[in-house]
Amino acid sequence: MSTENQKQISFKESLDKTYRLIVQTSETFEEKISLKFKLWHMVLLGVLSLFGLIMLIAATLIYTPLNRLFFEHGEISQYREIYNELDEMERKLKAQQTYTTRFMRMLNDSVETAEDNQKKQIELSETDDSSNISKVKEDSLIRQEIENDEKLMEEALLAVSSSESRILPLEKLYFIPPVTGQISASYMPDKEHYGTDIIAPKNTPIKAVMEGYVISSDWSMETGNTIGIQHANNIISFYKHNSKNLKKTGEAVKAGEAIAIIGNTGEQTNGPHLHFELWHKGKPLNSEEYIQF
Numbered sequence: 001m002s003t004e005n006q007k008q009i010s011f012k013e014s015l016d017k018t019y020r021l022i023v024q025t026s027e028t029f030e031e032k033i034s035l036k037f038k039l040w041h042m043v044l045l046g047v048l049s050l051f052g053l054i055m056l057i058a059a060t061l062i063y064t065p066l067n068r069l070f071f072e073h074g075e076i077s078q079y080r081e082i083y084n085e086l087d088e089m090e091r092k093l094k095a096q097q098t099y100t101t102r103f104m105r106m107l108n109d110s111v112e113t114a115e116d117n118q119k120k121q122i123e124l125s126e127t128d129d130s131s132n133i134s135k136v137k138e139d140s141l142i143r144q145e146i147e148n149d150e151k152l153m154e155e156a157l158l159a160v161s162s163s164e165s166r167i168l169p170l171e172k173l174y175f176i177p178p179v180t181g182q183i184s185a186s187y188m189p190d191k192e193h194y195g196t197d198i199i200a201p202k203n204t205p206i207k208a209v210m211e212g213y214v215i216s217s218d219w220s221m222e223t224g225n226t227i228g229i230q231h232a233n234n235i236i237s238f239y240k241h242n243s244k245n246l247k248k249t250g251e252a253v254k255a256g257e258a259i260a261i262i263g264n265t266g267e268q269t270n271g272p273h274l275h276f277e278l279w280h281k282g283k284p285l286n287s288e289e290y291i292q293f
Contacts, residue, residue, distance in 0.1 A: 224265025
């Protein structure tokens with residue numbers, strides 16, 4: 001019999017032999033544990049243990065956040081989420097800056113004309129290379145939302161600027177009272193109170209004093225729910241402390257149309273009322289001189 005065959009038989013016999021594992025105390029040699037096993041039992045136990053360990057590690061890497069450290073797709077997904085969030089924040093910031101700039105132009109009597117807007121569009125179309133950049137679905141939705149908001153604002157600006165050809169003196173303009181009630185605080189510019197406070201019953205609708213476009217419909221800590229409307233003749237009206245705004249930015253409103261509900265929101269109020277302000281060419285007016293509340 002060859003040496004190779006003898007080794008194979010010897011290995012098979014060793015696997016089938018019975019072994020005994022004994023645990024004794026070092027001082028008295030008292031037997032504590034005695035285990036009998038065959039060598040192939042230990043081999044099988046080792047293989048199963050190794051397989052179980054591999055499965056545990058694989059599950060940990062696949063179903064826990066650790067997969068982003070070891071697998072490329074996890075890292076790409078993480079970067080894409082961060083990119084989308086940053087891109088959305090950047091576009092919202094740009095939209096807010098655009099709105100603020102245009103709003104300040106309204107207050108300072110420097111509204112863009114239709115010709116100015118047309119020139120700007122031509123310049124942007126000549127320098128805009130963004131059409132060559134690939135966009136993910138989320139980017140397209142965000143861009144479309146911002147473009148819609150900007151389009152509404154541009155329409156409002158163009159409508160207001162086109163009405164400048166029929167500018168009338170303030171004394172010849174007719175203002176509808178936003179609400180009818182008792183005046184609790186009048187126009188006091190020396191105390192930085194640039195409006196008129198009118199008390200009216202709960203749930204009273206607030207009306208637009210003239211037709212125009214809503215240039216702001218938001219909430220602030222000081223004035224609560226507030227609406228600002230751009231009218232013709234470079235006039236802007238503000239309605240503050242509303243319990244609810246009924247119009248959104250960019251919407252057109254008619255004279256006498258309900259735009260909000262009287263309320264008591266914001267820190268600068270101590271009871272339900274309307275704080276109404278009227279501005280002309282960036283300067284506050286005493287609305288009591290033009291409106292009978």
